[in-house]
Amino acid sequence: MEKLTITPVTAYGAPAYPTRGQLEAEPAALRRVPRRWRGQAVVLAVLTGAGVATLAVGTAQAVEKAKIVARLAPLFPLGVERPRLAGDVAVPTLLTEEDARAIVVEEAKKAGISFAPDVLAVEKVRIGKDGNRYANEFQQIDLTLDGTDAGRKIHYEIVTEADLAQWRGGKNAFCISTLDAAVTLREGLSQKLPEGTTVLFHDDGAREALRKQVQEFLAWLKAEGSI
Amino acid sequence: MHLTLHLTASCNLRCRYCYATGRDKGTMTLDTARAAIALGMAELRKKDAKASLGVIFFGGEPLLQRELIREIVRHCRTLEAASGQVFHFKIITNGTLLDEAFLTDPDTREIFVAFSHDGVEAAHDANRVDAEGRGTFAQLSPTMALLLRHKPYAPTMLVVTPHTVRHYADSVAYLFDRGVRYLICSLDYSGAWDAATLKELERQYKTLAAWYARLTLAEEKFYFSPFEVKIASHIYPGSCRSDRCELGQRQVSVAPDGRLYPCVQFVGDADYGIGDVHAGLDEAARRRLYTLNAEEKAECAACAVRERCNHFCGCLNRQATGRLDRVSPVLCAHERIVLPIADRLAARLYQQRSAMFIQKHYNALFPLLSLVEDRTTGIGQ
Ligand code: SF4
Ligand code: SF4
Numbered sequence: 001m002e003k004l005t006i007t008p009v010t011a012y013g014a015p016a017y018p019t020r021g022q023l024e025a026e027p028a029a030l031r032r033v034p035r036r037w038r039g040q041a042v043v044l045a046v047l048t049g050a051g052v053a054t055l056a057v058g059t060a061q062a063v064e065k066a067k068i069v070a071r072l073a074p075l076f077p078l079g080v081e082r083p084r085l086a087g088d089v090a091v092p093t094l095l096t097e098e099d100a101r102a103i104v105v106e107e108a109k110k111a112g113i114s115f116a117p118d119v120l121a122v123e124k125v126r127i128g129k130d131g132n133r134y135a136n137e138f139q140q141i142d143l144t145l146d147g148t149d150a151g152r153k154i155h156y157e158i159v160t161e162a163d164l165a166q167w168r169g170g171k172n173a174f175c176i177s178t179l180d181a182a183v184t185l186r187e188g189l190s191q192k193l194p195e196g197t198t199v200l201f202h203d204d205g206a207r208e209a210l211r212k213q214v215q216e217f218l219a220w221l222k223a224e225g226s227i
Numbered sequence: 228m229h230l231t232l233h234l235t236a237s238c239n240l241r242c243r244y245c246y247a248t249g250r251d252k253g254t255m256t257l258d259t260a261r262a263a264i265a266l267g268m269a270e271l272r273k274k275d276a277k278a279s280l281g282v283i284f285f286g287g288e289p290l291l292q293r294e295l296i297r298e299i300v301r302h303c304r305t306l307e308a309a310s311g312q313v314f315h316f317k318i319i320t321n322g323t324l325l326d327e328a329f330l331t332d333p334d335t336r337e338i339f340v341a342f343s344h345d346g347v348e349a350a351h352d353a354n355r356v357d358a359e360g361r362g363t364f365a366q367l368s369p370t371m372a373l374l375l376r377h378k379p380y381a382p383t384m385l386v387v388t389p390h391t392v393r394h395y396a397d398s399v400a401y402l403f404d405r406g407v408r409y410l411i412c413s414l415d416y417s418g419a420w421d422a423a424t425l426k427e428l429e430r431q432y433k434t435l436a437a438w439y440a441r442l443t444l445a446e447e448k449f450y451f452s453p454f455e456v457k458i459a460s461h462i463y464p465g466s467c468r469s470d471r472c473e474l475g476q477r478q479v480s481v482a483p484d485g486r487l488y489p490c491v492q493f494v495g496d497a498d499y500g501i502g503d504v505h506a507g508l509d510e511a512a513r514r515r516l517y518t519l520n521a522e523e524k525a526e527c528a529a530c531a532v533r534e535r536c537n538h539f540c541g542c543l544n545r546q547a548t549g550r551l552d553r554v555s556p557v558l559c560a561h562e563r564i565v566l567p568i569a570d571r572l573a574a575r576l577y578q579q580r581s582a583m584f585i586q587k588h589y590n591a592l593f594p595l596l597s598l599v600e601d602r603t604t605g606i607g608q
Contacts, residue, residue, distance in 0.1 A: 004420065004556035008530035009563060015461050016574035023589055030589060032582035034446045036600075043600045128465075136465040136534070190591065 021133055021183050027074045072190055073199035073217055075182055100158050100203045100210060101146055107214040111227055113154055115147030120155055125188040130168040131159075131181035141167055143189075145198070152227070153196025156217075158210070159185060160203045178202035197226065228274075229281035229478035230267040232260055232299070233494055234292040236483060240321050240363065243354040244388055244415040246492065246546060253483035254292060260299050262504035263481040268312055270479075270508065279313040284338070285480075285491060290324035297334040317341060319384075321355070322370045323363060330377040341382045341411075342374060346398020350391040375406045379601075382409035382450075389415075389424040395431035399451065400438060408449045416547035420557045429564045436572040443576055446583045448597055457569035460535035462588055467535050479508070489516055490542040499545075516541070516551065524554050536562045 023029060037043045095103075105115050121144045128135035145155045159182040167181070182202040189198060201213045221227045235254045238245070267280050282303065284296055296318070303314040317339040325342070329335050344367060345351040352362025374381050383402055387395050399410055414420075414428075432453070439454055460467040480488040482495060485504040493499035499516065502509040520541035527533045537543065538554045547555030576584035587593050 004425075004560055006526040006554055006556055006559045007563065008527060009532045010529075012531040012566075015570040017461070017570075017577035019464055020462050020589055021464075029580065029585055032580060032585050034582040034586060036446045037596070043596055043603065134464055 020187070024075055024183065071197055072186060072193065073197060073220055075179070075186060075200060075202070095160075095203055095205060095207060095210070097158075097160060097162060099207070100160060100201075103207060103210050104147065104156055104158065104201065104214050107211055107218065108149075108156075111218045111221070113149045113152060113218075113227070115149050115154075115156065117147050118144045119148040119150065120145045120194055122189065122192050122194060125185065125192055127167065127181075127188045128184035130176060131164045131184060132176050133180045133184040133187075135184070139167065141188075143185075145194075154221075155194060155196060155198045156201060157185070157198070158201045158203050161205075178204055197221070228267060228271050228278065229283055230263055231283040231285045231478060231480040231491055232263060232289075233285050233287070233480060233482050233491070234260075234289045234295055235287040236495075237291055238287040238321070239291065239323060240288065240355060240357055241360070242321075242356065244386060244418065246417070255295065255481070255483040255485075257295060257298050257302075259481070259483070259485040259504055260295070261302060262485065264299070264303060264306070266504055266507060267479070268306070268310070271312065277311065277313075279315055281478075282314055282316050284316070284318040286319075288321055288324065289318055290320050290329070293324075293329065293335075296338075297332070300334045300338070315339070319343070321363070322367050322374070323357075325370050325374060327373060327377075330373070336377075339381075340374060340378055341384060342371070343384045343386070344371065344402065344407075345385050345387075345391065347394050347401045350387075350394035350398045353391050354386070354388060371405055371407075379406070380409060381407075382411050383407045385410060385412045387412060387414050387428070388418045389420050390418075392424050392427045392431060395428070396434040396438065399435060403442075403449060410450065411452045413452075414557060414561055416543055416555050416557045418557070420560065425560050425564065428561070429568075432565055432568045436568050440572055440576060443581055443584050443587075444579070448583070448587070453565050454569045454572060456537075457535065457566050458573045458588055461570065461573070465534070467537065467539070489513065492542040492546050499551075519552050522552065524552065526554055532562065532566055535566060538562070 018026070033044070101117065108115055121142065123142045124140045125143055126138050126140055129137040129139050143157065145157045148155045159178045161178065164176060164178060164181050179202045182200045186200050189200070199217050201210060201217075203210055218227070232255060237254070264280070264282065267282075271278050271280055282299065284292075284299075286292075289296065300316060303316075306312065307314055316337065319341045320343070322342045322344065325340070330340075343355070345353075345355055348362070348364040351364040351367075355363050357363060385398060385402065391398075395412075399412070402410060420428075435451070436454070439451060442449060456467070478490070479501070480491050480494050481504060482488065486500055487502040487504065487508060488494050488496070488499055489501055500509070501513040501516065520539070523533075524538060527536070527538050530536065536559075538558060540558075541551040543558055544553055544555055545551050547557055573584070573588070586596065590596070
């Protein structure tokens with residue numbers, strides 16, 4: 001009998017279906033509802049109530065838990081991402097944390113949402129190591145969300161260069177953008193969702209791009225019938 | 228964290244691919260089980276005081292020790308009430324001793340049951356035989372119906388050998404048609420696979436891909452592990468590596484005599500011991516095995532699919548090659564066969580925007596949605 005051997009694959013093309021992160025670019029796909037669920041009011045309530053939220057559950061208590069609406073808004077990536085260079089530690093941003101928060105608060109106010117700063121803490125959120133969405137290792141972070149409208153149960157967090165620097169403990173990281181970091185944080189947060197709607201923005205240094213993200217989020221809330 | 232309690236090395240069957248045969252035939256005492264549970268709880272408290280402890284009843288055939296199982300469950304329930312630490316239980320059984328009483332008894336009815344069955348009669352009876360060499364297919368037929376009536380989500384574990392590979396697709400379809408919805412399939416990696424049987428394996432996976440596509444487009448809900456795992460390894464990059472067993476970090480196997488091992492494959496092999504229920508975990512031994520296993524295998528370093536390949540599994544490697552750090556050529560061949568078939572299947576279903584495919588693979592809420600659906604339509608009550 002011939003001997004079987006370990007034979008490495010020399011080249012393998014990218015599969016013709018998206019990763020979970022890539023699917024963010026096509027939120028409509030996730031809203032496709034199997035025909036068998038269409039007449040199922042309770043299933044639809046969970047599906048739409050939770051949006052694309054991801055709760056790691058599967059028990060009877062989970063059914064109870066899902067009645068509390070906890071959902072994540074999609075990301076609103078805009079514009080061209082700034083390239084990151086290897087060893088590029090502290091890229092100066094044009095926005096300070098205060099500036100960035102002020103933009104979100106100002107835009108949200110126009111839609112009647114009033115954010116109070118640093119109300120809600122979420123502990124032990126699992127993110128890709130150093131904020132890298134493609135990492136094979138993970139780390140846990142404790143987070144205080146940047147703002148909360150307690151009445152409407154809406155929470156936001158802006159992922160900034162400062163957050164990235166903190167997660168990687170001052171170590172050099174390469175090619176990690178705030179959008180990449182927001183993707184992995186979003187995945188982690190989906191397992192720890194507070195009640196209400198949570199949205200992540202990313203600060204890529206441009207004031208108008210951040211404002212646009214907030215506007216897109218507000219348009220999304222409106223389309224969802226939430227404001 | 229999980230504790231796998233090898234209640235006994237004895238078994239009433241003599242499956243031809245069984246790696247448990249030939250072990251000494253000891254039986255665990257209640258004291259050993261209690262000490263194991265105390266150790267598991269203490270380990271868990273170091274990390275998270277409220278995390279739940281999984282207890283898996285394993286063998287040999289664990290149902291040979293039915294009274295011991297009941298006593299262990301009662302002991303854990305008492306601990307639960309006192310400590311607030313929650314337990315959940317699972318049994319992995321050949322099914323021949325499973326009956327209504329076990330599935331309804333207040334002590335044992337909450338136990339999650341996983342059951343071994345190799346599918347159609349020709350495949351099942353080729354390997355899963357009793358002490359007289361008789362196949363167990365006919366005996367298990369009513370048991371399967373009974374189990375699924377009480378536990379519709381019970382997973383079935385199917386082993387494919389070079390001799391039974393030509394029945395693989397038929398076996399999977401047979402189990403599905405009987406009502407099984409969770410199919411955990413694996414190869415007998417230590418079997419005498421060759422080019423011809425591997426070619427047949429490829430043909431069977433292609434047939435299974437067509438079956439999977441047809442059912443998914445018909446919006447059936449089911450889990451067929453070889454495809455699900457490979458598809459997830461692309462959709463969630465890194466999941467293959469992070470989901471692997473971490474050799475003694477997340478689960479510990481306890482032999483009947485109380486010695487500890489990192490996984491079921493190692494029980495009874497002194498070289499792989501990582502302590503004892505009374506003396507505790509031997510951290511140095513555990514770390515040594517973990518490090519040995521975590522090293523990238525030299526043969527695989529240049530492979531384009533290594534992040535999506537299961538060669539990280541030290542237990543499979545040990546089963547097939549006798550060594551933790553030596554990759555099994557059968558595993559390598561299997562991965563190279565199944566990966567492109569699973570990717571083409573997923574691409575086709577995605578391109579057709581199959582709602583069931585998208586919900587199942589991209590919405591981590593899927594298990595909950597599915598459960599809600601089943602509860603509202605009366606399944607699994
Ligand atoms: S396919 Fe083979 S060579 Fe490639 S990583 Fe897997 S076992 Fe190693
Ligand atoms: S039922 Fe399991 S333990 Fe018993 S002989 Fe078969 S494989 Fe081995």
